[in-house]
Amino acid sequence: MAGGVAEVTGVGLHSGQTCRVVLHRAEGPLRFRRGRAEVTATVANVAATDRAVTLAGGGARVSLVEHLLAALRLGGFFAGVVVEASAEELPILDGSAAPWLEPVAALGPPPPVPPPLTPTAPVEVGRGGGVARAEPGPERLEVAIDFPHPAIGAQRWSGGPEDYPSLAPARTFGFLRDAEALRARGLALGASLEHAIVYDDDGPLRPLRSPDEPVRHKALDAIGDLALLGRPLRAHVTISRGSHALHHALMAALLSAEDPSRAGDREVRS
Secondary structure (H helix, E strand, C coil): CECCEEEEEEEECCCCCEEEEEEEEEEEECEEEECCEEEECCHHHEEECCCCCEEEECCEEEECCHHHHHHHHHCCCCEEEEEEECCCECECCCCCCHHHHHHHHCCCCCCCCCCCECCCCCEEEEECCEEEEEEECCCEEEEEEEECCCCCEEEEEEECHHHHHHHCCCCCEEEHHHHHHHHHCCCCCCCCCCCCEEECCCCECCCCCCCCHHHHHHHHHHHHHHHHHCCCECEEEEEECCCHHHHHHHHHHHHHHHCHHHHHCCCCCC
16 A cells, blocks of 8 residues: 555455455545546435445446445545446455455545535435434434344444444344345345355354444444535434435435425435
8 A cells, every 4th residue: 555545455245246446545526436437426326225335427337335435434535535446346345344444544634524414404214114314413323223133133323423433343244044035136146254244043153243233334334325425414313224225315305405406316216
């Protein structure tokens, strides 16, 4: 690694393809580059939210961006970085944001943080049985999950920006019983025990990093997704049964409330 540039290589969770990622300091918004095409990391460029966040625009398409976005958010980067990717799907690495922290730190000090989005009234949305709400107040995130699995069940995490770094090591998780169906859909082709927590009917096949690692990863996903606002969100955010689609709907509603002319921005329901 050199100052202002960092490189990471790994396998895509769903595609199984190797992807080389190079992070560069650059003026302007946070953006992803594929060849000569670039797509800005913004809510309007979210093209899909099924199992991962996919950005598309300007002739570029890149998926599984949420863990890197979370690491950039933790590093204070809301702009000033170009992420060059050799494949459409970023590497899953160990399934968390932790492996991205060192490359982000190698970029040097972040540019000044932009003024936050500050809602003046509560905003609430629902998707797929989940509910997300943002209320005026100091920045705080509360996330709750409830899985019908004896080793997960109901879990809750709550914290402010000072607590967000503790979420970085939390890994994505899935269920062994779903593996065959996912592969039949062309998904999880690169999945292994090195890249995720895998649960069989009794429990995780490898030790957890914390007893509440599943809800911590859901909170980490929310931080990465909300980074697509391009600025901090000064609000008390509560998320129950969260998903990328739910987080996207909340961001779209917040932007619409801030500027009603944006109410026509596309919604992604996948």
